[in-house]
Amino acid sequence: MTHLEARGTTTAMGALEEAHLAAAISACECECYEEEEEDDLVEGDGEAAAADAMEPAVRALLLGLGEDARREGLRRTPKRVAKAFRDGxxxxxxxxxxxxxxxxxxxxxxxxxxxxxxxxxxxxxxxxxxxxxxxxxxxxxxxxxxxxxxxxxxxxxxxxxxxxxxxxxxxxxxxxxxxxxxxxxxxxxxxxxxxxxxxxxxxxxxxxxxxxxxxxxxxxxxxxxxxxxxxxxxxxxxxxxxxxxxxxxxxxxxxxxxxxxxIAWCPLRSHDVPVCNGHCKKATTNGAISPKSVPAPSNMVSAVSSMLLSLGEDPFRKELVGTPQRYVQWLMKFRACNLDVKLNGFTLNNLSVYQSPAGDAADHRAIHSELHLPFCAQCEHHLLPFYGVVHIGYLDGGDGEVIDRSHFQALVHFYGCKLQVQERMTRQIAEAVYSVSHCGAIVVVEANHICMISRGIEKIRSSTATIAVLGQFLTDPSAKARFLQNVVDTTGLAV
Missing domain, CATH: 3.30.1130.10 (GTP cyclohydrolase I, C-terminal domain/NADPH-dependent 7-cyano-7-deazaguanine reductase, N-terminal domain)
Structure with missing residues (x-):
C-alpha cells in the first residue's frame, strides 16, 4: 500500500468512525427527547407551571456561562434541568x-x-x-x-x-x-x-x-x-x-x-459569612479579601433564587442563605473560555480541530501511555457533574520523546472543565493527542454521571466508558489490545 493509500484509508476509517459516533449520539438524544415529551403529556398543571418558571432561570445561567442556549445539546437543557430538580x-x-x-x-x-x-x-x-x-x-x-x-x-x-x-x-x-x-x-x-x-x-x-x-x-x-x-x-x-x-x-x-x-460537609461553603442571597461579608486574610469570597454574577444568583421559589422553597430560609451564590460559583468552574493550552509545543484552544498529520503512520512505534488522569466535567444536558478518569495512549513519531504527564493532565482539564458530553470529550482529547503524536492515539474515558442517579433513573452504581481510536491504533489490533491490557493491569494500583 502506498503512503497516499494508507493515509486515505486512515482518513476514511476516521470519517466512518465519526459517522458512527454522530449516529449514536443522535439516537441517544432522540430517545431522551421522546421520553421527555411523553413525560410532559402526563405531568400536572402545577408541575408544568413550575417547570415554566424554572426554564427561563436556567437559560439565564447558560447565558452567564457564555453559552448559546440555542445550540444543539443545550436547546432542551432548561427543560431537562427543571425536570431533574422537580424529580429530585x-x-x-x-x-x-x-x-x-x-x-x-x-x-x-x-x-x-x-x-x-x-x-x-x-x-x-x-x-x-x-x-x-x-x-x-x-x-x-x-x-x-x-x-x-x-x-x-x-x-x-x-x-x-x-x-x-x-x-x-x-x-x-x-x-x-x-x-x-x-x-x-x-x-x-x-x-x-x-x-x-x-x-x-x-x-x-x-x-x-x-x-x-x-x-x-x-x-x-x-x-x-x-x-x-x-x-x-x-x-x-x-x-x-x-x-x-x-x-x-x-x-x-x-x-x-x-x-x-x-468534618465540614459541603466543599463549596467558603469562609464568607452570608447575609442574604447574593451578598456576603468578605472573609479576609491579613487584611486581603480571600479569592473564594469573590461574589458571583448577581443576575445568575437571582436566577437560582427563582429556581428555589419554583421548587416551593424559601430562598431566605436560614439554611439556604448563600446557596444560590455557591451553586453559581460551582457552575462558573465550567464556563466557556478561550484560553489556550500548549501540548509539547502544539497550541490548542476551543477552536482546534483534528488535523491528519503528514508522514507514514503504518510502521510500528513504541506505545506510550498516561493512565488514570482524573477529571470532573459538567453534563451540558442536565447541568450535573460527571467525573472519572482518562486513559491516554499514543505512538511516538520516532524521536523517542515522551510527553510529560502534567501536559496530559492539563489537556484533560482543558476539555473537561466546560459544559460537555462524555462522547465528545473523548474524541476531542484523542484528536488533540493525535495532532501531536502524528502516528496513533487511543483514549478511554471511564465516568460516573450524577444525572444517572438524580433524575428518576437512579442507577446508583452505573458507569459509562467511551473510547476513541485514531491512526495506527485503528489498523493495528495488537497495539490497541496491548494498551487496553495495560489499563486493566494498572486499575487496581490507581490511587
Missing amino acids: TRGYKQKVKDIVQGALFPEVGVDKRTGSAGGTGGQVVVRDIDLFSYCESCLLPFSIQFHVGYVPSGGRVVGLSKLSRVADVFAKRLQNPQRLASEVCGALHASIQPAGVAVALQCWHIPLPENLKCKTLQGWISTSHSSRSGVFEGESSSFWNDFSALLKLRGIDMERDSHSAS
Missing part, C-alpha cells in the same frame, strides 16, 4: 402517612402478648438502601446509603419496602445529612409507633474538581450520622448495640466512622 425534590409533595397507612400487619407465629418481631426483644433492620439527595448548601446531589432498624410494638410490623420509601420522602428534599437522619427517625417513630427506631446513614459529597483524585469515592467528602428513638436511646442500649453489630456484618462500623460527622 418530589419529597416536598409526599406525606409519610400516605405511605405507611395500610402497611402495618399483625405478626404471624408469635404470642400476641409479646408483640416483638422474631420473638421477645427482636428487631428488624434493612441495610444498604441506596438513595440520593440534594445538598441544601450548594444544590449538588449527594449519594446516601441508609440503614434503618426498628423494634415493633403492639404485635404489628410494617412492610419492609415502606422503610425505604419513607427514607426517600425526606431524601428527596434539600437536605444536610444529620437533619435527614433525624427526620427519617422521627417520621418512622410517629407513623408506625414502634418501641424504637434507629437510623444510620453514610453520605458522599462530590468535591471541587481540583480535589477529585479518581473515579471512585476516594477524594469525596464522606460523613456518617445516626439518629435514635425509644429503646435505642442511651449509651448502654442493648438494642443499639445489636443494631451496630448487624451493620458490622456488612462491614459498616458506625463507631469508627463517627469522627467524620465533625
Whole structure:
C-alpha cells in the first residue's frame, strides 16, 4: 500500500468512525427527547407551571456561562434541568402517612402478648438502601446509603419496602445529612409507633474538581450520622448495640466512622459569612479579601433564587442563605473560555480541530501511555457533574520523546472543565493527542454521571466508558489490545 493509500484509508476509517459516533449520539438524544415529551403529556398543571418558571432561570445561567442556549445539546437543557430538580425534590409533595397507612400487619407465629418481631426483644433492620439527595448548601446531589432498624410494638410490623420509601420522602428534599437522619427517625417513630427506631446513614459529597483524585469515592467528602428513638436511646442500649453489630456484618462500623460527622460537609461553603442571597461579608486574610469570597454574577444568583421559589422553597430560609451564590460559583468552574493550552509545543484552544498529520503512520512505534488522569466535567444536558478518569495512549513519531504527564493532565482539564458530553470529550482529547503524536492515539474515558442517579433513573452504581481510536491504533489490533491490557493491569494500583 502506498503512503497516499494508507493515509486515505486512515482518513476514511476516521470519517466512518465519526459517522458512527454522530449516529449514536443522535439516537441517544432522540430517545431522551421522546421520553421527555411523553413525560410532559402526563405531568400536572402545577408541575408544568413550575417547570415554566424554572426554564427561563436556567437559560439565564447558560447565558452567564457564555453559552448559546440555542445550540444543539443545550436547546432542551432548561427543560431537562427543571425536570431533574422537580424529580429530585418530589419529597416536598409526599406525606409519610400516605405511605405507611395500610402497611402495618399483625405478626404471624408469635404470642400476641409479646408483640416483638422474631420473638421477645427482636428487631428488624434493612441495610444498604441506596438513595440520593440534594445538598441544601450548594444544590449538588449527594449519594446516601441508609440503614434503618426498628423494634415493633403492639404485635404489628410494617412492610419492609415502606422503610425505604419513607427514607426517600425526606431524601428527596434539600437536605444536610444529620437533619435527614433525624427526620427519617422521627417520621418512622410517629407513623408506625414502634418501641424504637434507629437510623444510620453514610453520605458522599462530590468535591471541587481540583480535589477529585479518581473515579471512585476516594477524594469525596464522606460523613456518617445516626439518629435514635425509644429503646435505642442511651449509651448502654442493648438494642443499639445489636443494631451496630448487624451493620458490622456488612462491614459498616458506625463507631469508627463517627469522627467524620465533625468534618465540614459541603466543599463549596467558603469562609464568607452570608447575609442574604447574593451578598456576603468578605472573609479576609491579613487584611486581603480571600479569592473564594469573590461574589458571583448577581443576575445568575437571582436566577437560582427563582429556581428555589419554583421548587416551593424559601430562598431566605436560614439554611439556604448563600446557596444560590455557591451553586453559581460551582457552575462558573465550567464556563466557556478561550484560553489556550500548549501540548509539547502544539497550541490548542476551543477552536482546534483534528488535523491528519503528514508522514507514514503504518510502521510500528513504541506505545506510550498516561493512565488514570482524573477529571470532573459538567453534563451540558442536565447541568450535573460527571467525573472519572482518562486513559491516554499514543505512538511516538520516532524521536523517542515522551510527553510529560502534567501536559496530559492539563489537556484533560482543558476539555473537561466546560459544559460537555462524555462522547465528545473523548474524541476531542484523542484528536488533540493525535495532532501531536502524528502516528496513533487511543483514549478511554471511564465516568460516573450524577444525572444517572438524580433524575428518576437512579442507577446508583452505573458507569459509562467511551473510547476513541485514531491512526495506527485503528489498523493495528495488537497495539490497541496491548494498551487496553495495560489499563486493566494498572486499575487496581490507581490511587
